Amino acid sequence: MGKINKFLLVFVLSFLSFALISCTPPTDINTGNVTDYNEEGATTITMWCADFEEWQNELNAKQRISFNSITDDGIQLKQEFIEQNDIDDRLRSAREIGSTPDIYMVSIGNLYKEVKNGYALDISSYITTWDDLTDVAKEAVTYDEKEYAYPICLEPSTLLFYRKDLLEEYGNTTTVPNNWNDFLDLCATIKTNIKASGTKGLYTFDVPKGVDCAWGTWGMQMAATAGLAINDDWSESLLLSSGKTGYTELGNLWSSLYTNGYVPLSSGAYNEIINDLCLGKLVMTTAGSWSISEIINSYPELADEIGVATMPTFSGSQDITTATNGGWVYVISSSCQNVDKAIEVINYLVSGEDTTRTEEYFLEAYYSKSSPRISVQAKIEASLENQTVVPKEWVEVVNSVAEKACLEPIYPWDISVAVEGYLEECAMGESVLSSLTKADTSIKQIIADENTAGTNPRS
Numbered sequence: 001m002g003k004i005n006k007f008l009l010v011f012v013l014s015f016l017s018f019a020l021i022s023c024t025p026p027t028d029i030n031t032g033n034v035t036d037y038n039e040e041g042a043t044t045i046t047m048w049c050a051d052f053e054e055w056q057n058e059l060n061a062k063q064r065i066s067f068n069s070i071t072d073d074g075i076q077l078k079q080e081f082i083e084q085n086d087i088d089d090r091l092r093s094a095r096e097i098g099s100t101p102d103i104y105m106v107s108i109g110n111l112y113k114e115v116k117n118g119y120a121l122d123i124s125s126y127i128t129t130w131d132d133l134t135d136v137a138k139e140a141v142t143y144d145e146k147e148y149a150y151p152i153c154l155e156p157s158t159l160l161f162y163r164k165d166l167l168e169e170y171g172n173t174t175t176v177p178n179n180w181n182d183f184l185d186l187c188a189t190i191k192t193n194i195k196a197s198g199t200k201g202l203y204t205f206d207v208p209k210g211v212d213c214a215w216g217t218w219g220m221q222m223a224a225t226a227g228l229a230i231n232d233d234w235s236e237s238l239l240l241s242s243g244k245t246g247y248t249e250l251g252n253l254w255s256s257l258y259t260n261g262y263v264p265l266s267s268g269a270y271n272e273i274i275n276d277l278c279l280g281k282l283v284m285t286t287a288g289s290w291s292i293s294e295i296i297n298s299y300p301e302l303a304d305e306i307g308v309a310t311m312p313t314f315s316g317s318q319d320i321t322t323a324t325n326g327g328w329v330y331v332i333s334s335s336c337q338n339v340d341k342a343i344e345v346i347n348y349l350v351s352g353e354d355t356t357r358t359e360e361y362f363l364e365a366y367y368s369k370s371s372p373r374i375s376v377q378a379k380i381e382a383s384l385e386n387q388t389v390v391p392k393e394w395v396e397v398v399n400s401v402a403e404k405a406c407l408e409p410i411y412p413w414d415i416s417v418a419v420e421g422y423l424e425e426c427a428m429g430e431s432v433l434s435s436l437t438k439a440d441t442s443i444k445q446i447i448a449d450e451n452t453a454g455t456n457p458r459s
Contacts, residue, residue: 037068042076043338045345048090048104050328051081053290055297059364063357067348075341084271095119095335102336103345108140108327109215109408111149112457120148121332126343127351129373137372140407141329143457149329150351151372153361155289156323156401157408158219160309161277162284166202167307170194170283176309179316180253187262190283204262206277206285207254212270214420215408216286217250219323221419222406223313224250226320229415229443235453239422239440249314251422251432258427278302286311288326289398292368296389308394310401325405327369355379367395370402410458412450418442 049060060079067077080101082090087106094100106114114120124130124147130138133151141149160176168174170193177183190204208216221228225246230237239247257263267276274291276282278299295306310318330350332342350358355376362371362380367390371377384395409416422439426432447453 036065037071039068039071039074039076042074043341044076044078045103045338045342046101047077047079047345048087048101049079049081050084050087050105052084053294053297055293055364057081059361063349066357067345073344075344077345091119098335100333100335102333102338102342104331104333105152105328106149106331107408108151108154108325108329109410111141111329111331112143112410114331115143115148119331119334121334121336121339122146122148123150123332123343126339127347129351129353132373132375134372134374134377136325136407139458140325140327140372149331150346152328152330152350153365153369154325154327154372154402155369156219156398156405157216157288157326158286158311158323159289159291159397159401160284160311161274161287161291162307162309163277163280163282163302163305164307165305166280166283170197170202176284176307176312178310178312178318180249180312180314182316183312184253184256184260184262187257188260191260191262201281203264203282204284205257206263206267206273206282207257208270208273208286209267211417211420213423214413214416215324216270216288217419217423218408218416219321219405220250220311221246222321222324223311228409228411229419230411230447230452232456232459233454234411234456234459235447237440237443237447239419239436239443246314247419247422247436248432251426251436254423254426255429255432259429277306289368289370289402290365292390292394292398293364293366296366300389303389303391308391308397310397319404321404321406323401323405324408325370325402326408327372366390368398370399407458411452411456412446414446415443418446 051057064077064079087104088110091100091104111120127147127150130147137151137154141147141151162176164174167176170190171186172189172193173186177186187204194202194204207213218228225238225244227238229239238244258265267273271288271290273285274287274294277285278295292308295302311322313320313322330346332339332346336342348357355373358371358373358376359379362369362376367380367384371380384392418439422435425435
């Protein structure tokens with residue numbers, strides 16, 4: 001049986017083992033005519049990769065094949081692709097039956113949970129390139145002065161994408177405003193012109209919905225409040241802080257966007273929201289920087305018709321934090337029995353002195369992600385002028401926003417869910433003040449129930 005078939009068999013058996021958990025890993029990963037290798041008698045290192053866009057899944061698979069082509073290192077790398085939203089459940093189930101993978105991906109925001117519960121191995125002494133990480137990347141993986149993961153990428157979560165052609169046709173302009181009030185005026189103009197034209201199925205704007213709203217709006221919360229839902233030592237809710245009106249303004253914005261019909265009541269997942277823009281269903285949308293790679297890979301003919309900008313703010317300033325720096329890291333499980341061999345895999349992929357594959361990753365990503373490694377980022381920036389595939393202004397916006405972005409909050413997830421509930425009630429036309437008061441009460445209860453006061457590991 002060929003290596004790829006073995007891989008698919010492993011997937012099928014794993015799926016049956018976790019039948020109660022929703023998971024649809026990709027089954028059509030195209031690795032071209034490259035043949036996978038099988039090193040007889042080698043130690044198998046298992047790796048769970050998040051199921052990303054098609055191009056990224058293919059690149060991860062090809063890099064596995066590249067690693068396995070080294071047939072004298074005593075290591076056979078085996079991958080499984082896991083739906084992003086299912087990773088936590090799959091890991092929990094795997095731990096219950098003692099089948100945790102040696103290496104797995106988690107988002108930066110979820111790393112602390114792995115560390116706190118003792119699931120992530122302290123790899124401080126195994127890696128030699130810590131000094132090559134940017135400050136924010138190093139902070140993302142460090143707790144109690146120990147490093148528990150190696151970062152793969154950083155990516156700003158909140159950018160404004162727009163169709164230049166549709167903006168000019170229906171908005172009578174070629175630029176988007178920096179101020180939310182002016183932005184709402186533009187939305188009104190666009191909607192009026194769409195209606196007058198008789199066009200169906202086209203909306204002015206879109207925002208994260210459902211659970212995606214809980215994390216996809218962190219950047220907007222930061223821009224509105226210069227903070228997030230609770231204070232730095234996790235002891236107080238900031239939703240109704242005296243003298244601060246940011247969450248009220250954000251609720252009013254959500255109310256205006258929905259009650260005026262500027263955004264659709266339902267839409268796809270935030271990670272895929274860019275497709276509706278490209279398919280002509282939206283004039284503008286909020287989306288993460290990773291959407292750039294999706295545009296270039298799936299809609300290259302639209303590159304000249306799409307603009308990328310920093311999100312509007314209530315003050316109009318774009319020299320402030322408007323996004324969180326999301327991203328993914330490789331974790332070695334604390335139950336791994338072959339740590340040295342797992343480290344060899346991570347060194348090969350992202351952390352070694354040879355940065356060839358790391359550079360390839362960001363070039364394949366079409367500059368939609370920022371490298372956590374200083375040396376790699378320098379090489380990427382040096383090569384930027386030699387390409388014509390990605391508009392230079394897109395990359396400049398990504399880098400500018402990423403430079404000011406903060407790390408994703410690591411306080412209890414239910415706090416972000418409470419903010420999501422607040423915004424959704426505003427969207428449904430509920431009173432902003434009463435909805436905000438209810439969310440504030442919920443967050444205070446979460447702080448009390450989980451005893452979060454004074455427990456922020458980053459404070």
